Amino acid sequence: MTKTNSPIHNQVSRAVSWAPSPREQDRARIRKLILRRRILVSVLSSAVVLGLLVLLLVTSPGWKVVTTTFFDVQYGLEVLHLVARGLVTNIELTIIASIAIGILSLLLALARTSRSAALTPLRFLATAYVDIFRGIPLILVILLIGFGIPALRLQGVTSNVFVLGTTAIVLTYSAYVAEVIRSGILSVHPSQRAAARSLGLTHNQTMRYVVLPQAIRRVVPPILNDFISLLKDTGLVSILGVIDAVRAGQIESSRTFNYTPYVVSAILFLLITIPLTRYTDYVLMKSINKQNAQGAA
Amino acid sequence: MNVLELINIRKSFGSELVLSDVSLTVPEHTATVLIGASGSGKSTLLRCINLLDSIDDGQIILDGEEISDPLIDVDQVRRKLGMVFQAFNLFPHKTVLENITLAPIKVHGLNPDVATMQAIELLDRFGLSEKADQYPDRLSGGQQQRVAIIRSLAVKPRLLLLDEVTSALDPVLVNEVLAVVRDLKQDGITMVLATHEMGFATQVADEVCFLEHGEIVERGTAGQVLQDPQMIQTKEFLRRVHEAGRL
Ligand SMILES: Nc1ncnc2c1ncn2[C@@H]1O[C@H](COP(=O)(O)OP(=O)(O)OP(=O)(O)O)[C@@H](O)[C@H]1O
Numbered sequence A: 001m002t003k004t005n006s007p008i009h010n011q012v013s014r015a016v017s018w019a020p021s022p023r024e025q026d027r028a029r030i031r032k033l034i035l036r037r038r039i040l041v042s043v044l045s046s047a048v049v050l051g052l053l054v055l056l057l058v059t060s061p062g063w064k065v066v067t068t069t070f071f072d073v074q075y076g077l078e079v080l081h082l083v084a085r086g087l088v089t090n091i092e093l094t095i096i097a098s099i100a101i102g103i104l105s106l107l108l109a110l111a112r113t114s115r116s117a118a119l120t121p122l123r124f125l126a127t128a129y130v131d132i133f134r135g136i137p138l139i140l141v142i143l144l145i146g147f148g149i150p151a152l153r154l155q156g157v158t159s160n161v162f163v164l165g166t167t168a169i170v171l172t173y174s175a176y177v178a179e180v181i182r183s184g185i186l187s188v189h190p191s192q193r194a195a196a197r198s199l200g201l202t203h204n205q206t207m208r209y210v211v212l213p214q215a216i217r218r219v220v221p222p223i224l225n226d227f228i229s230l231l232k233d234t235g236l237v238s239i240l241g242v243i244d245a246v247r248a249g250q251i252e253s254s255r256t257f258n259y260t261p262y263v264v265s266a267i268l269f270l271l272i273t274i275p276l277t278r279y280t281d282y283v284l285m286k287s288i289n290k291q292n293a294q295g296a297a
Numbered sequence B: 001m002n003v004l005e006l007i008n009i010r011k012s013f014g015s016e017l018v019l020s021d022v023s024l025t026v027p028e029h030t031a032t033v034l035i036g037a038s039g040s041g042k043s044t045l046l047r048c049i050n051l052l053d054s055i056d057d058g059q060i061i062l063d064g065e066e067i068s069d070p071l072i073d074v075d076q077v078r079r080k081l082g083m084v085f086q087a088f089n090l091f092p093h094k095t096v097l098e099n100i101t102l103a104p105i106k107v108h109g110l111n112p113d114v115a116t117m118q119a120i121e122l123l124d125r126f127g128l129s130e131k132a133d134q135y136p137d138r139l140s141g142g143q144q145q146r147v148a149i150i151r152s153l154a155v156k157p158r159l160l161l162l163d164e165v166t167s168a169l170d171p172v173l174v175n176e177v178l179a180v181v182r183d184l185k186q187d188g189i190t191m192v193l194a195t196h197e198m199g200f201a202t203q204v205a206d207e208v209c210f211l212e213h214g215e216i217v218e219r220g221t222a223g224q225v226l227q228d229p230q231m232i233q234t235k236e237f238l239r240r241v242h243e244a245g246r247l
């Protein structure tokens, strides 16, 4: 669209020829001074608070013992590769579960928001499903499935703890994520549906081309949050005996009675979750800004 | 030939009777304008014609076929009707061009290239070709409503329903949009529209219907109803509109 450029060109040339007045130059100087002072204050206050915390920690009576049983750097480096290998299991589990959760939760959300009479039993089942799995602590679901399913001794059903653990997590998280998607679907303005239907789009086409794309866009930040929780919660499958980062740390520390492997495991989790959290925040801010711009238009 | 015929339409929401005994005939190539106070049932009538709301009694006949029949294929009927609402018309996640071509491609099975070409022609004609690749939130309210009208034209409807397409706009933008509607009238597109712009009603209406509490109290040409109303309710309504400076 080349023609639309001309007004922008005008604005640019006007901006270039503009020189700030002496008053504005003064104001700019003062603004810079204020900014510098703000930075100084925030750096100083952070340093003081952090310093006090460290001081409190290292002067506490048990500090000597803690440094050796929790922060043994030498030992930490030794077990690093074991814990890291465990973490790979957590990551694998997260990725596989994410895909399954994505599909299952979308189906649940669609079933719950459908209005067709033929789908009434499906709607009812989906609602019951969500109620049940949102209402049971994840650790119980893992225990029930991890120990319950093998106890049934069904033919052809696996007793692989990795598979069972993943299944438990998928079942629970799909209920959470389905609710988030459903709230997104319901938040799309009814006029959008009306506009689509009056263009002749069928219910399914309206869902697919008009409602869902808008709904999904809105729920991306909360769903990213859920996936960060998911990564952490994969640590719970360790109770079934899956050798993940938590379990690897546990095995080591019960051998040596030193808790450093747990700290190593925590640090490794943080290395992944902190960037993800920052990224989620960034996506959220972006979508809020976009919505504000839309509101202003 | 009549494109649309309404026979004794009745509609209530709960205990509130919103349309009572509304009958209307819309011949081909004519514009029927619905006027009336807020809450008189104009939008509801348009939504019933489009089968977005169901009627409680009466008949709706489109091109000789009764579409109020519960066994009718609703999607099939809507393919023949275009409707533009007061606001929230465009799909915010699609560009102007995608908004216009969605229904021709997905509903009418048009080749995407052909649909795009036709859309660009329409945009050109209404002075919006530069906005083809923009998202709706980058358009002014008037431009958005024009795109919404173009979008409903792109499926070549038998009947165009316009519901106060200017009521969310400031006076300058109102004129932009009304100019488009006047053009469509010239093209001979059959329309039913609700509006609060009496001057505009005068320009495009073949028939003006004045609604009050869900009843058509008075009908006739714009000259008859707007200049020389017979019913006391119509006179009273026009007096209030006059006071508000909308005539
Ligand atoms: N979905 C609904 N549920 C209940 N009542 C409704 C519904 N839609 C409309 N009504 C009622 O029906 C009456 C007619 O509304 P309608 O929107 O048709 O009026 P209108 O003539 O279009 O008014 P306006 O000029 O303000 O757009 C109003 O009293 C309104 O409260």
Ligand SMILES: [Mg+2]
Pocket (backbone or CB within 6 Å): B042, B043, B044, B163, B164
């Ligand atoms: Mg209305």
